[in-house]
Amino acid sequence: MGTLYRHGKMFVLMVLLGLMVSSSAYGAGNFYDTFESTFGGHRVQIFGLGNRDLSLSLDQGSGSGFRSKKEYLFGRIDMQMKLVAGNSAGTVTTLYLSSDQSTGRHDEIDFEFLGNVSGQPYTLHTNVFSQGQGNREQQFHLWFDPTTNFHTYSIVWNPKLIMFLVDETPIRVFRNYENRGIMFFPKNQPQRIYASLWEADDWATQGGLVKTDWSKAPFKAFYRNFNIDTSTNGAWKNHDLDATSRNRLRWVQKNYLIYDYCSDWKRFSQAFPPECKHSKLL
Template identity: 85%
Template sequence: MALPPNGHHAKMLVLQIVMIVALVLSSTAYGAGNFRDEFEPTFGDHRVQMSGPGTRDLSLSLDKFSGSGFRSKKEYKYGRIDMQMKLVPGNAAGTVTTLYLSSDQSTGVHDEIDFEFLGNVSGQPYTVHTNVFSEGQGNREQQFHLWFDPSLNFHTYSIVWNPRLIMFMVDETPLRVFRNYENHGITFFPKKQYQRIYASLWNADDWATQGGLVKTDWSKAPFVANYRNFNIDTSANGSWKNHDLDANSRRRLRWVQKNYMIYNYCSDWKRFSQAFPPECKHSKFN
């Protein structure tokens, strides 16, 4: 954990206590969902395993023949999704574990909201890759490291999607907020299409770890990622409808982005040498 600047030790201590409380709450607040009722396998056959009381546990595995995945049986437009996940342990280089929302990709103008977890060699941190697509256009990536090892225990990963914003959270700590700036004439925001919830574990060693320099070590296969205790809230009176940053979560967001953000498309001058995407001039005010 990065050391706080002089004069801010007390404030940082309070922030750390709040984060610990959020972690404890996140491990117990969800868990009503039944995977067999709400989800269906998309690929991988026997590599998708549902188990536990009420089939509230699910594992995905990856071997040299195939990865695996599942998706929600229903489509959603706005809501909050929480999923507890424990990522591939040990040498996970080349693997990608995902949790995301997507509309029908065959249309060529799909919407998508991505959580992707890029594995690394043993002892090196996972990269949390986030992205947003609207009507087939993406290129809105932000990447982070985490302040814990996500392969040791379950942690809660959440996506809040309402007409005003998309928020990515880990154990109630916001990593990223992507806002709808249509009142500023910016039309890039997924708001027209219904989306399903997807999750997968697959091999991407051509790009996932250090730009593809480190390949998957198949002697460590099968690789396994675990999911449990999901919650899907699309209720008309759900708190997701008005979810936004308060003073405390804004401080936590700034702490994460200062200490753990490793890539922000709105700072990539080489990639956007002609002009940054229009929302970049507003996003710093999150």
């Protein structure tokens, strides 16, 4: 039990909250009604009571993926996920929003889970694109094993902010600073919800040093209990940090943030993206 108290009472609170959220039926959506396969054929499997469970698989033939049938302009998306277990090196499991990429000026909001060798933590990669420009990455390790149980991953997107949450704990907030002359925020293009499992061993694990072990294939990731709230009176419209969630965000950023583009002096030796000067004012 010593590990649970490593970071004090806040860690215990986070663990208990995560268990409560991940074990609940967060949503009751039917995958057939809301989503469609994008690639992978039979590797996309919908099953379970009410068609509320979905699995993606990856083998040497192909990965797999799905997307929402509708586009959304703002809202809250929740999805419970259980990631590829065991040696997942070279694999990438995703949940993200994206507008039409054929325009070359697409918007995108990303959760990407970069696999690793057995016993090493996944890297949770987040990014934001606006008008075809990205390079706004933050990466995290998680305070739990995301392969043993389902956990809820959420994106809140409103005109003021984008918030990434894990089991209701905010891990990142990306704000709209257009009132300060910074015109980098996705707010005009509707986006679909996407998810995928694919192979990227040229970069996904330790910068491409660890390759995919195909003897472990097929690799499988699981999705369930999604919820999409775009209602006009939804809480997402005014969602923001309160005192409790601000403290949780600080706890995650202090203990589990492993990369922040706003601290990468080597990459941005000439100048940091303009929102970085405000990023600490959460």
